[in-house]
Amino acid sequence: MSRLVVVSNRIADPRKTAAGGLAVALAEVLNGTGGLWFGWSGKIVDATEGDDVHFMQAGPVKLATVDLSQVDHDDFYLGYSNGVLWPVFHYRLDLADFDAGYIAGYRRVNQLFARKLMPLLQPDDVIWVHDYHLIPLAAELRALGCQQRIGFFLHIPLPPPLIVAAIPGHDWLIRALFAYDLVGFQSQADLAHFAGYVESEAHAQPLGDGRWRAFGRTVHAGAFPIGIDVEEFTQLTQAPEAMEMYERMKREYSRRRLLVGVDRLDYSKGLPQRMRAFREFLQKNPDLRSSATLIQIASPSREDVEAYSDLLHELESLCGSINGNFGELDWMPVRYIHRTVARARLPGLFRASQVALVTPLRDGMNLVAKEYLTAQDEEDPGVLVLSRFAGAAEQLREALLVNPYDTEGTAAAILLALQMPLEERRLRHQAMMKTIRQYDVHWWCDSFLNALQEAQAEEKGTSWLRL
Structure with missing residues (x-):
């Protein structure tokens, strides 16, 4: 069985069910594969303190974290993730701070995550990236030569195409999703919004069976509503x-x-x-x-x-x-x-x-x-x-x-x-x-990972170097 590598903004010890729904959902498969969970440590450090990876063992699961500088945290987390993407994805264009220039910090931290994660990967790993903080992570990993299968799950809504199109640089953001092999959404409505966007804005070719082709790659997408234990x-x-x-x-x-x-x-x-x-x-x-x-x-x-x-x-x-x-x-x-x-x-x-x-x-x-x-x-x-x-x-x-x-x-x-x-x-x-x-948290985890195993990226080029 391939090792599961989970990447999210924050991590949790999968042995502790009080850590939250994501930890509960992933504990079984992470423990079963001796998996790796990678993300931000939650610490803000001085920029001169470096960006080393910190490791902790949680049973068979390895937890790997990096610290962020104050500037990176403010631009990546507070600025672009929660000052732009969160309000827009929740249909609140009036609350989005489009003019502050946070996007550079958002890209910078995703590049940092990719650089630090890449040496930790094994050839047959399956990588599962979570949520809006890390949309471009697969593109950054592909630019470094990552060939492993990568899936992405968006835990928040995806709005209709015209709302997405209000984001400056929206084409770059959605293009980054084509670096994944599988993109998962919470609902059929979100999936329909994705299809509408990539077909109207990115001129993606629908191939049927939840597949779209654009930018020299084919991405699979589907609805995987998360459940509880x-x-x-x-x-x-x-x-x-x-x-x-x-x-x-x-x-x-x-x-x-x-x-x-x-x-x-x-x-x-x-x-x-x-x-x-x-x-x-x-x-x-x-x-x-x-x-x-x-x-x-x-x-x-x-x-x-x-x-x-x-x-x-x-x-x-x-x-x-x-x-x-x-x-x-x-x-x-x-x-x-x-x-x-x-x-x-x-x-x-x-x-x-x-x-x-x-x-x-x-x-x-x-x-x-x-x-x-x-x-x-x-x-x-x-x-x-x-x-x-x-x-x-x-x-x-x-x-x-x-x-x-x-x-x-x-x-x-x-x-x-x-x-x-x-x-x-x-x-x-x-x-x-x-x-x-029927559709509990274990179904959610199993159905997404099974779909990711079956997803076949038809090309694994290096066009992401200029994303």
């Missing part, structure tokens, strides 16, 4: 911390019906729109006011960036206004928590909640939706209210799908969720859990 999350739901949280929530809210939202504080998550919809629900249903409480967790994220600080202030103002206008001495409609809640406690909160509001304006997948459903009591499950603009909506059709921009429509869905009969809740939950179990 259902067994692991079920065990987490039954663990003491989660059970304690569940029992406490049931005691404290014995006279209330709980709604829950768990998100990073990010403008893509639609948090102000969600609060306005909940306010609309309270206004139109005065008889339900004292019986429904929304617990909204918004984990801190990039609060030194103006767009995020503005969002924080808007959300705090909305929550305060709702509580001030509708609250009673013994009831507050919104419990707003602006901190990170331990992952081990979340399943208990999910299980105690009758409704989950997962209403992003745009999301690649959104695994909170799948985790909420997995935590439910199958005999008395809660209801998922899900944005149609989340990647998960393609799979979870039995959820109450909403347009988060439609305040009245979302408010109506909240009412419908709270009043849904038990039998309907069971049928919807059973259907969605069947999908979640």
